[in-house]
Amino acid sequence: MPRRDRLSDAELDRRLRALDVEFPKAPHLDQAVLANLRQPKPRFPWRVAIVLALLAALVASTSVIAGAFGIGPVRILFEGSMATPNGVARSIRSTLGQRVDIHTAQSMVGFPLEIPRSLGMPDETYVLPTGIVSFIYHARDGLPAIDNSDIGLLMMTIAGDTDPGLIGKIIHEGQTTLEAVSVGGLPGYWITGEPHVLWYRMPDGRESQVQSRLVTDSLLWQGVGVVYRMESAAGEQHTIELASELDRVP
Amino acid sequence: VEGRPPDDVSDDVLIRSALAGDDEAFAVIVRRYEDIAFRTAFVVLRDGDAAADAVQEGMVRAHRALSRFRREAPLKPWLLRIIANRARSLARQTQRHEELALAAYEAHPPASPQSAEDQLTAAEEQQELMDAVNELSERDRVAIGLYYFLELPEREIAEILSVRLGTVKSRLHRARGHLRDRLERGST
Numbered sequence: 001m002p003r004r005d006r007l008s009d010a011e012l013d014r015r016l017r018a019l020d021v022e023f024p025k026a027p028h029l030d031q032a033v034l035a036n037l038r039q040p041k042p043r044f045p046w047r048v049a050i051v052l053a054l055l056a057a058l059v060a061s062t063s064v065i066a067g068a069f070g071i072g073p074v075r076i077l078f079e080g081s082m083a084t085p086n087g088v089a090r091s092i093r094s095t096l097g098q099r100v101d102i103h104t105a106q107s108m109v110g111f112p113l114e115i116p117r118s119l120g121m122p123d124e125t126y127v128l129p130t131g132i133v134s135f136i137y138h139a140r141d142g143l144p145a146i147d148n149s150d151i152g153l154l155m156m157t158i159a160g161d162t163d164p165g166l167i168g169k170i171i172h173e174g175q176t177t178l179e180a181v182s183v184g185g186l187p188g189y190w191i192t193g194e195p196h197v198l199w200y201r202m203p204d205g206r207e208s209q210v211q212s213r214l215v216t217d218s219l220l221w222q223g224v225g226v227v228y229r230m231e232s233a234a235g236e237q238h239t240i241e242l243a244s245e246l247d248r249v250p
Numbered sequence: 251v252e253g254r255p256p257d258d259v260s261d262d263v264l265i266r267s268a269l270a271g272d273d274e275a276f277a278v279i280v281r282r283y284e285d286i287a288f289r290t291a292f293v294v295l296r297d298g299d300a301a302a303d304a305v306q307e308g309m310v311r312a313h314r315a316l317s318r319f320r321r322e323a324p325l326k327p328w329l330l331r332i333i334a335n336r337a338r339s340l341a342r343q344t345q346r347h348e349e350l351a352l353a354a355y356e357a358h359p360p361a362s363p364q365s366a367e368d369q370l371t372a373a374e375e376q377q378e379l380m381d382a383v384n385e386l387s388e389r390d391r392v393a394i395g396l397y398y399f400l401e402l403p404e405r406e407i408a409e410i411l412s413v414r415l416g417t418v419k420s421r422l423h424r425a426r427g428h429l430r431d432r433l434e435r436g437s438t
Contacts, residue, residue, distance in 0.1 A: 007430050015379055016398040016429075023399075024298035026288035026305075030277040033309045037273050142414040179339055190339075192311070235412025236335045 093136070097128035102249055105133050111159050111226050114246035119143075119153070121249075133157045144233045153242070154231040157223075181219070181236075183228075184244035188221025190236050219243055261325040269316055276316075280309050283326060286400065287333045290410070293395030294337035294388070304340050308333035327409040334392075334410050341388070382432040390425035397422055 007015075093099075102125045106113050109131050115122060122135035135155040139145035143152030179190040218231045219239045228246075232239045259278065267275035284305060291301035291308070312332045319328055383394055396407045397418075404422070408415045 021399045023289050026285045027302050029306050030280040033280050034277050036310045238412040
């Protein structure tokens with residue numbers, strides 16, 4: 001078939017604008033949404049979760065409580081209607097451990113630290129005695145502020161064993177939704193809704209927890225010998241894109 | 251309906267009412283944006299039933315997240331971002347999107363033989379362009395759909411897709427290049 005003349009930008013633009021796409025008529029969904037909003041919420045799982053969360057606060061970090069859902073060494077425990085504390089975005093830093101520079105953090109943990117290539121070096125780095133490394137990226141174009149804070153993205157790297165048998169579930173539970181996603185071919189969850197607690201098994205076999213502090217969505221995925229977690233208000237797709245481009249810290 | 255807020259109330263008033271527990275106020279928001287929300291979901295899913303599911307589920311999620319909405323910002327892009335995310339999740343779950351296609355309306359009946367010939371040519375060109383759009387990657391097709399078919403500004407598309415403005419521009423540029431190549435080659 002002979003090749004045709006190349007369309008000019010203006011002509012292609014004109015033809016695209018003139019394209020009369022056949023959209024079906026939008027259904028009226030207000031009553032269906034109303035009915036959904038007025039459905040009684042399941043009580044039992046949330047009561048159990050609240051009790052477990054309270055127990056967790058009492059028994060500290062060596063607890064052996066494990067939730068039903070998880071990825072790798074991490075179990076996810078939902079807090080239900082337990083709201084996160086006031087001022088959480090400001091106080092989040094106090095829960096992340098010692099502030100260090102990223103190269104010091106690298107020397108303190110036994111796994112290679114990785115950062116999203118397009119974001120570059122983090123604005124702040126923290127290390128917990130349990131070996132969890134947290135990076136904070138300040139809010140900027142493409143990284144909207146989380147919960148009215150100055151934080152645009154919080155990334156945690158958690159060392160631990162893997163348990164692939166728990167991967168691949170899609171669970172809808174009350175107001176929190178876990179969606180199974182792929183992060184550069186690695187299994188993960190996109191978690192939206194209420195704050196939650198992550199239980200994880202440390203390399204020495206003990207179990208510990210990380211409490212979700214920021215009121216936003218998070219992505220949890222499994223790496224090699226580590227589990228990553230990103231809290232971000234940038235949306236599912238952009239967060240997964242950032243997670244898919246991890247590079248070793250130079 | 252008694253007790254239902256009138257449809258001309260501002261988004262901000264409706265949001266405040268919904269946050270205070272007035273579900274009917276949120277129903278007005280749903281009615282106000284369901285058409286553009288449905289079209290946004292349809293551009294992603296290319297299936298009317300699935301798009302309706304995405305809008306319904308997305309609106310419920312938006313209601314739950316309403317307390318996190320920054321009220322100085324416009325509501326529409328925030329709502330459409332939630333709907334688009336839900337639509338993309340459904341697209342991944344159903345795995346049916348390769349079988350589906352956007353379609354263009356057929357041309358109106360011709361007024362004369364000459365115009366009939368012109369109209370046939372125009373209809374063929376339109377179908378060829380529609381086919382080319384359907385062959386784009388999902389990312390590029392959605393960018394084209396939101397920009398040209400829903401006539402949304404690039405900055406709003408960036409917000410809906412949770413990407414930078416430059417990313418939207420580059421996706422549109424890349425998509426136009428693919429379309430131009432495809433049209434140059436003709437039907438295969």
